[in-house]
Amino acid sequence: AQSVAQPEDQVKVAEGNPLTVKCTYSVSGNPYLFWYVQYPNRGLQFLLKYITGDNLVKGSYGFEAEFNKSQTSFHLKKPSALVSDSALYFCAVRPAPGGNNRLAFGKGNQVVVIP
Amino acid sequence: DAGVTQSPTHLIKTRGQQVTLRCSPISGHKSVSWYQQVLGQGPQFIFQYYEKEERGRGNFPDRFSARQFPNYSSELNVNALLLGDSALYLCASRWDMDSSGNTIYFGEGSWLTVV
Numbered sequence: 493a494q495s496v497a498q499p500e501d502q503v504k505v506a507e508g509n510p511l512t513v514k515c516t517y518s519v520s521g522n523p524y525l526f527w528y529v530q531y532p533n534r535g536l537q538f539l540l541k542y543i544t545g546d547n548l549v550k551g552s553y554g555f556e557a558e559f560n561k562s563q564t565s566f567h568l569k570k571p572s573a574l575v576s577d578s579a580l581y582f583c584a585v586r587p588a589p590g591g592n593n594r595l596a597f598g599k600g601n602q603v604v605v606i607p
Numbered sequence: 608d609a610g611v612t613q614s615p616t617h618l619i620k621t622r623g624q625q626v627t628l629r630c631s632p633i634s635g636h637k638s639v640s641w642y643q644q645v646l647g648q649g650p651q652f653i654f655q656y657y658e659k660e661e662r663g664r665g666n667f668p669d670r671f672s673a674r675q676f677p678n679y680s681s682e683l684n685v686n687a688l689l690l691g692d693s694a695l696y697l698c699a700s701r702w703d704m705d706s707s708g709n710t711i712y713f714g715e716g717s718w719l720t721v722v
Contacts, residue, residue: 496649528713535697536650536713537610582649594640594663595699595711597649 494519494585495556500596506606511573511602515566515583524588527557530580573605611714619720620688628683628717632700639681641673644695645666656681688721
């Protein structure tokens with residue numbers, strides 16, 4: 493069964509500084525990897541995904557993520573954090589290929605961007 | 608185009624009661640999944656439907672059931688509610704089951720409180 497680890501409960505960063513949110517995964521075979529963001533009392537918003545190809549994936553709102561197969565990681569990054577980036581971030585994985593909708597999520601990371 | 612829409616947004620039920628949650632996928636999407644997100648945790652997979660057939664079920668008791676209609680909308684039913692069923696219930700849609708890498712989009716969720 494697939495699983496995701498997000499080792500840090502909270503990530504604090506000053507506005508304008510680089511932001512990194514860590515994610516490692518476990519899955520049989522090749523992974524499809526996703527990042528979602530959740531603002532208070534809202535659903536999940538899709539940020540980006542890795543399916544195949546270039547290990548550096550660019551997504552919404554200036555976020556990017558780097559897939560590292562040898563380290564089974566998919567860390568989320570943003571070069572310059574904004575206060576509005578403060579939210580809960582979830583990494584998710586499912587096995588590829590195929591039509592399995594079954595995403596396995598990590599517990600989430602609370603990102604706090606300090607003005 | 609409208610995103611994934613869910614209703615109701617908030618509801619309060621008493622232990623032992625039954626609840627029905629509704630979901631309309633993004634126009635053109637044929638696959639719907641349901642997830643439960645308990646406070647402080649990542650979403651957990653409950654059900655997956657495609658073309659009105661169940662295609663996957665998570666580790667949830669038989670009190671949980673779902674169905675998908677010809678227009679691809681879906682309902683999640685929970686019987687004999689327990690306090691532990693209090694959670695955000697998220698519906699997710701995807702274009703189909705057979706194309707790898709399709710993004711899964713989530714609705715805003717239905718907040719269920721069991722008292």
